[in-house]
Amino acid sequence: MDILLVDDSKTMRMLVQRALRQAGYRDLSIAEAENGAQALEKLAGEKPKLILSDWNMPEMSGIDFLRRVRSEKNNVPFGFITSESSAEIKDTALGSGASFVITKPFTSEDVQDALTPILGAR
Amino acid sequence: MSDISPVAMSRLFTSLVGRDVRFAPLSAVPAESKSRQLYVTYSVLPDKEPILVKTDLPLFGAMAGALVGLPYDSAIARAEENPMPELIRDAIHEVLNVASRGLSKDERVLLKGMAQDPIYLDGDVLRILKKPELTTYFKVTLANEIHGLFSILSRY
Numbered sequence: 001m002d003i004l005l006v007d008d009s010k011t012m013r014m015l016v017q018r019a020l021r022q023a024g025y026r027d028l029s030i031a032e033a034e035n036g037a038q039a040l041e042k043l044a045g046e047k048p049k050l051i052l053s054d055w056n057m058p059e060m061s062g063i064d065f066l067r068r069v070r071s072e073k074n075n076v077p078f079g080f081i082t083s084e085s086s087a088e089i090k091d092t093a094l095g096s097g098a099s100f101v102i103t104k105p106f107t108s109e110d111v112q113d114a115l116t117p118i119l120g121a122r
Numbered sequence: 123m124s125d126i127s128p129v130a131m132s133r134l135f136t137s138l139v140g141r142d143v144r145f146a147p148l149s150a151v152p153a154e155s156k157s158r159q160l161y162v163t164y165s166v167l168p169d170k171e172p173i174l175v176k177t178d179l180p181l182f183g184a185m186a187g188a189l190v191g192l193p194y195d196s197a198i199a200r201a202e203e204n205p206m207p208e209l210i211r212d213a214i215h216e217v218l219n220v221a222s223r224g225l226s227k228d229e230r231v232l233l234k235g236m237a238q239d240p241i242y243l244d245g246d247v248l249r250i251l252k253k254p255e256l257t258t259y260f261k262v263t264l265a266n267e268i269h270g271l272f273s274i275l276s277r278y
Contacts, residue, residue, distance in 0.1 A: 011212045086228075
């Protein structure tokens, strides 16, 4: 698993996968989860290069998921893709250890700009 | 609520679905739409003040189709199936989720749910539907092909 993609919307997971391909990240294996709790299970024993997560999800939100990951001393790069656009949300995300916040709607260029410092250019 | 910008809404939806979407404000109360309706509930944080959006289901079916790569006719037909197929329901939900960004300038607005029949609306929201204190109406055009109404109803 190279990227763990966490979003309760199947459509959004499909759109993010499409944007990743358009941004040139075709060679990476992507695992999906529907919420933070499911993502924690998928993360067990895995060392992805990046986690991409929605913010608002049932069962466990994206920010709670990030805090759980960091509480387990896991420093995997973590980015949000969310419709939340307020400065408060962005500050909370970055202050909790996220590397970036991409706001929906997004383009493949937005994804590329955010991922290049972490995964390199394609 | 009264500051919703048709330009910002147009940009938001155009960027999301990848087709030209135009929101044109209507100054008069429009005639009741003959299309099947979609009732969408949002919550403004932190007070959880509800906002109700009433819109034409075919319009959002078409936008959802654009989002996932379905032709408009096919997407609208699927949106009008009962029960609505998961693919189109999920895509409509995502369009409405992103629309929350256009409904407020400063506050956080969260999508709470959507229904095709007002009987499924909570009491507070139903009261807004019956007697909104503030209404904002838009005629929405998708790629010069699909037209529909988008009405924002709120307590104030």
